[in-house]
Amino acid sequence: MSSNDLLVVGMSHRTSPVALRERLAVEGKALEASVREIHDSALLPEVLLLSTCNRVEVYVGGEDRERTASAVAQWLEGRAGERVSDYLYVHHGEEAVRHAFRVAASLDSMVVGEPQILGQVKEAYFASKSTGSLGTLLDRCFSTAFAVAKKVRSETTIAEGSVSVSSIAGDLAKKIFGNLDGRRVLLVGAGEMGEAAGKHLRKAGASLFVVNRSPEKAEALARELDGQARGLEALSTELAQADVAIASTSSPRFVITPELMKPVIKARRHRPLFLIDIAVPRDVDPRVGEMDNVFLYDVDDLEQVAQENLDARRREADAAERIVTLEVAAFERWRRSGVLKPTIVALRQKVRGTLAAELERTLPRLSGVTERERRSLDKMIDAMTNKLLHRTISELKAHADTPEGEALLRHARLLYELEEGSEPSAPNPVVRKNLSPAKGES
Amino acid sequence: MWVTALFGLTAALYAIAAGLYVLFLARGTEGGATWAARVLGGAVASHGAFLVSNWAVLGTVPTADIHQALAVLSLVLVLVFLLTARSQDRLHVLGAFITPVTLLLFLGAAFRRGVGPVPEGVKSALLPVHVGVNVLGLAAFALAAAAALAYLLQERQLRQKRLGGLMQRLPALDVLDTLGLRSVLVGFPLLTVGVVTGTIWAVQLHHGGFGLSAAQGFGLLSWLLFAGVLLLRVAAGWRGRKAAIGTVLGFLSTMVVLVGYMLRGTEGLG
Numbered sequence: 001m002s003s004n005d006l007l008v009v010g011m012s013h014r015t016s017p018v019a020l021r022e023r024l025a026v027e028g029k030a031l032e033a034s035v036r037e038i039h040d041s042a043l044l045p046e047v048l049l050l051s052t053c054n055r056v057e058v059y060v061g062g063e064d065r066e067r068t069a070s071a072v073a074q075w076l077e078g079r080a081g082e083r084v085s086d087y088l089y090v091h092h093g094e095e096a097v098r099h100a101f102r103v104a105a106s107l108d109s110m111v112v113g114e115p116q117i118l119g120q121v122k123e124a125y126f127a128s129k130s131t132g133s134l135g136t137l138l139d140r141c142f143s144t145a146f147a148v149a150k151k152v153r154s155e156t157t158i159a160e161g162s163v164s165v166s167s168i169a170g171d172l173a174k175k176i177f178g179n180l181d182g183r184r185v186l187l188v189g190a191g192e193m194g195e196a197a198g199k200h201l202r203k204a205g206a207s208l209f210v211v212n213r214s215p216e217k218a219e220a221l222a223r224e225l226d227g228q229a230r231g232l233e234a235l236s237t238e239l240a241q242a243d244v245a246i247a248s249t250s251s252p253r254f255v256i257t258p259e260l261m262k263p264v265i266k267a268r269r270h271r272p273l274f275l276i277d278i279a280v281p282r283d284v285d286p287r288v289g290e291m292d293n294v295f296l297y298d299v300d301d302l303e304q305v306a307q308e309n310l311d312a313r314r315r316e317a318d319a320a321e322r323i324v325t326l327e328v329a330a331f332e333r334w335r336r337s338g339v340l341k342p343t344i345v346a347l348r349q350k351v352r353g354t355l356a357a358e359l360e361r362t363l364p365r366l367s368g369v370t371e372r373e374r375r376s377l378d379k380m381i382d383a384m385t386n387k388l389l390h391r392t393i394s395e396l397k398a399h400a401d402t403p404e405g406e407a408l409l410r411h412a413r414l415l416y417e418l419e420e421g422s423e424p425s426a427p428n429p430v431v432r433k434n435l436s437p438a439k440g441e442s
Numbered sequence: 443m444w445v446t447a448l449f450g451l452t453a454a455l456y457a458i459a460a461g462l463y464v465l466f467l468a469r470g471t472e473g474g475a476t477w478a479a480r481v482l483g484g485a486v487a488s489h490g491a492f493l494v495s496n497w498a499v500l501g502t503v504p505t506a507d508i509h510q511a512l513a514v515l516s517l518v519l520v521l522v523f524l525l526t527a528r529s530q531d532r533l534h535v536l537g538a539f540i541t542p543v544t545l546l547l548f549l550g551a552a553f554r555r556g557v558g559p560v561p562e563g564v565k566s567a568l569l570p571v572h573v574g575v576n577v578l579g580l581a582a583f584a585l586a587a588a589a590a591l592a593y594l595l596q597e598r599q600l601r602q603k604r605l606g607g608l609m610q611r612l613p614a615l616d617v618l619d620t621l622g623l624r625s626v627l628v629g630f631p632l633l634t635v636g637v638v639t640g641t642i643w644a645v646q647l648h649h650g651g652f653g654l655s656a657a658q659g660f661g662l663l664s665w666l667l668f669a670g671v672l673l674l675r676v677a678a679g680w681r682g683r684k685a686a687i688g689t690v691l692g693f694l695s696t697m698v699v700l701v702g703y704m705l706r707g708t709e710g711l712g
Contacts, residue, residue: 168605175600178614269679272615293682295600305605 004339006137007065008096009072009088010050010057013110016087018053023080026051031127039133042071046135048128048142050103052120054110059100061137065092097141097335098328104145105152106159107320113158113313118149137338141331148327152320161309165302166197168309169276170204173244176274176295181205183243187227188235188255190217191248193278193299198225198246206244211235213249236260240267244274247283254285261288268293278302336400343409344393346418352385445499448492449552455485456516456545463537470607475534479527482520482541489517489548508703509551511573516547519581526585526621532613533621539588550700568646572639575632580696582629583668586622587693590686593618597683619681622689626675630668633696637665661699667692 011021026034031049038058039047046061058072069090076084091099102108104121125142128134134142153159162168170180177183185206187198198221202208208227211234212218218229230238239245239256240263249255256275265273270293277284277298289296359377363369369377392412399405412418459482466474493513523540527533592612599609612618640661671688674680 172600172605174614175596175609176615178616270681270684271679272682297603301603308605 004062004137004335005065005093006059006061006096006141006335007068007093008057008059008091008099009069009076010055011076011084011087011089012055012057012108014108015089016084020080020082020084020087021053021056024051024056024076024084025053026056031124032131035128035131035133038072038075039131041075042068044068044071044133046138047133048124048138050121050124052117055103055108057103059096059138059141061135061141093335094328094332097331098324100141100145101148101324101327101331102321104142104149105320105324106149107152107317107324111163111310112317113160114163115159118146121145121149137335140334144327144331148324151327152323155323156316156319158313158316158320161312163306163310163313164196165193165278165299165306166200168302168305169197169244169246169278169297170200172276172295172297173201173206173274174204176272177243179205182207184209184241186211186238186242186245187221187225188212188245188247188283189249189251189279190214190221191250191279194246194248195221195225197276197278198227201244202226209238209242211238213251236264239264239273242273243271244276246276246278248279249283250279251283252281254283256284256288258285258287258291261291261294265291265294276302337397340396340400340409343396343413343418347389347392347412347416348385350416350418351388352381355381355384445492445495448488448495452485452488452492453545453548455481455488456541456548459485459537460541460545463535463541467535467538467608467611470611475537478537478541479524479534482524482537486517486520486524489513489520493517508700511577512547512700513551515577515580516544516551518577519547519584520544522581522585523588530613530617532611532617535611535613536585536588536592539591540584543584543588568639568643572636572643575639576636579629579632579636580700582625582632583689583693583696586625586629586689589618589621589625590689590693593622593686594683594690597686615682619685622686623675623681626668626672626689626692630672633665633668637661661696664692664695664699667695 011024013021026049031051034051035047035049038044038049044060046059048059050057050059056076058075060068060072073085073088076088099108104118106113106115106117109117121142125134125146128138162171173180173183180201181204183201183206185198185201185208187194187208187210190210190212198208198210202225208222208225209230210218210222210225210227211230211232212221213232215229215231218231221227222229235255239261245256247256256277272293272295275284275288275294275296277296280299282298284296284298286296286298288294359381396405396408396412399408459478462474462478462481466478496510496513519540523536527536593615596609596612596615596618599605599612600615667688671680671685671692674688675685
């Protein structure tokens with residue numbers, strides 16, 4: 001009966017293979033169409049679809065559990081073209097709220113603390129909003145999730161310390177050169193990792209040069225990264241001018257050797273060179289790292305840093321989970337009070353209405369009641385309403401969202417003769433004015 | 443009496459600030475740099491009050507003797523550091539190198555063995571110039587040496603691939619290298635004038651005699667070291683570790699001159 005229920009059905013990197021998620025992924029404009037589809041297919045009141053490369057999740061608000069879960073599973077199955085139930089998780093109520101908060105705060109991410117997820121959740125939120133399938137419940141749930149994510153980010157160090165090889169390379173370059181504006185970055189080879197690191201440094205203001213065995217590939221990569229291509233024969237002259245060099249060729253032998261570097265070092269006149277070797281097998285002879293003013297890092301060095309930073313983030317995750325727990329509790333107080341609110345309002349109206357009607361009947365028989373006395377009588381009616389209903393309302397609140405609570409609610413409605421018309425129904429009747437979950441009615 | 447109290451207070455505040463800066467560099471204590479800077483600010487105020495009261499109460503001027511000169515030098519050094527650190531946030535960690543030197547120089551001002559005031563007969567119009575340029579030049583070199591030490595530390599972290607907090611707190615190599623170069627560029631002409639005036643003064647003292655004392659020797663040595671560092675930097679494009687080592691050695695040698703003078707006074711010149 002609780003129309004304030006919330007549910008999430010989905011799969012993530014923890015539960016499903018990437019090949020399946022790829023088939024289910026929904027991007028950009030298609031997101032709105034898919035939300036509409038789910039919304040219409042099962043007449044679900046509130047729908048939010050979150051689709052990233054690591055998860056596909058459908059959040060539904062304000063409906064009956066079993067029907068919703070199977071409707072969403074059916075939609076996913078139709079899209080995947082195969083049975084997906086083995087990969088799905090379903091969370092209800094409080095657990096669904098916790099899940100939403102953890103996802104937005106990047107606690108459920110593959111790389112804990114990575115910042116993209118919040119943007120993706122926001123995208124899902126706006127897509128859902130623009131299709132009109134966002135009701136009070138999901139709206140409030142996700143607005144709170146954004147606030148929780150922000151709080152986690154500012155109060156813990158969960159997002160600190162780079163955890164990708166390319167951003168660590170960028171950090172290190174900044175530790176050597178300070179500002180990367182106008183620095184020369186040389187990509188030796190057109191490997192994927194090199195491209196990612198190059199992109200990162202390009203964004204920080206460096207200018208990019210590409211040297212590759214195949215000139216076509218060099219051209220293509222240079223175009224993509226807004227850089228310039230050079231032939232392989234230019235390797236040593238380019239090395240002499242570069243500030244950062246990233247080697248990612250597929251050569252089985254060392255490409256950058258001490259013999260090659262000796263004249264390069266001389267030509268560089270003591271300028272520091274940051275050499276990043278992300279090729280496997282390695283491109284740079286380790287002896288080059290012992291040369292003056294050369295800082296050589298290979299992929300193991302960078303990955304070790306990534307691992308250390310990731311471990312630090314995981315340790316920090318406990319603090320973040322505590323924030324989430326507090327916020328979930330506050331949200332739950334608000335959500336439960338939402339179920340009761342229409343009944344409580346109806347109760348008050350009923351009792352106060354009865355008392356006021358009796359007063360109206362009696363007043364003509366009294367003589368000379370002044371305006372002031374009249375106001376006192378009104379106040380008396382308010383006080384009587386509160387006193388009479390005090391126990392009933394506090395019991396309802398104390399047992400909200402439990403089986404006893406639901407029975408109590410039914411009995412209260414029966415005993416006080418509340419018509420079915422004021423039965424709580426979707427869309428959720430709680431007004432948006434009541435925003436702060438911490439101040440939820442309790 | 444309260445001149446002594448001010449001296450003690452200033453020294454204590456410098457010591458606390460030095461401790462906080464070193465702690466911040468080593469451990470990255472939360473808000474450590476802010477507190478260190480606040481205490482250092484207090485030390486500067488107290489130091490200023492000390493100098494003013496010294497001048498007002500005791501009538502001593504900065505060029506009266508080496509102690510007064512040191513008391514001024516340490517203040518100038520801190521002011522130069524604070525000004526530099528304002529330009530770039532991360533340069534605050536240099537306080538870990540600057541403040542201990544400041545403390546030592548300031549304590550040196552109270553070190554009353556060996557030299558008294560400059561005797562009347564030795565006084566010369568050159569003296570204020572000699573003291574003034576040396577004070578400014580030494581402050582510049584101290585800053586250069588602090589940047590050089592930080593450079594060597596940071597370079598070691600990067601070479602040994604220790605990418606922990608210490609590396610994060612230290613400024614970028616290029617920033618330190620540039621600061622080192624600029625400081626030496628400022629300090630070198632000052633030191634040159636210092637050496638020249640010192641030599642002329644010594645020559646005057648001996649009525650034309652020209653004996654090279656230990657102090658003069660080291661003065662000349664540090665001048666040569668800095669000249670070498672500058673020449674190699676500008677002409678041969680030297681930078682980084684070797685330039686940093688040269689800068690540190692140059693500064694140490696100027697400190698030897700200072701200590702030599704402290705111990706032997708003008709006799710050291712004769």
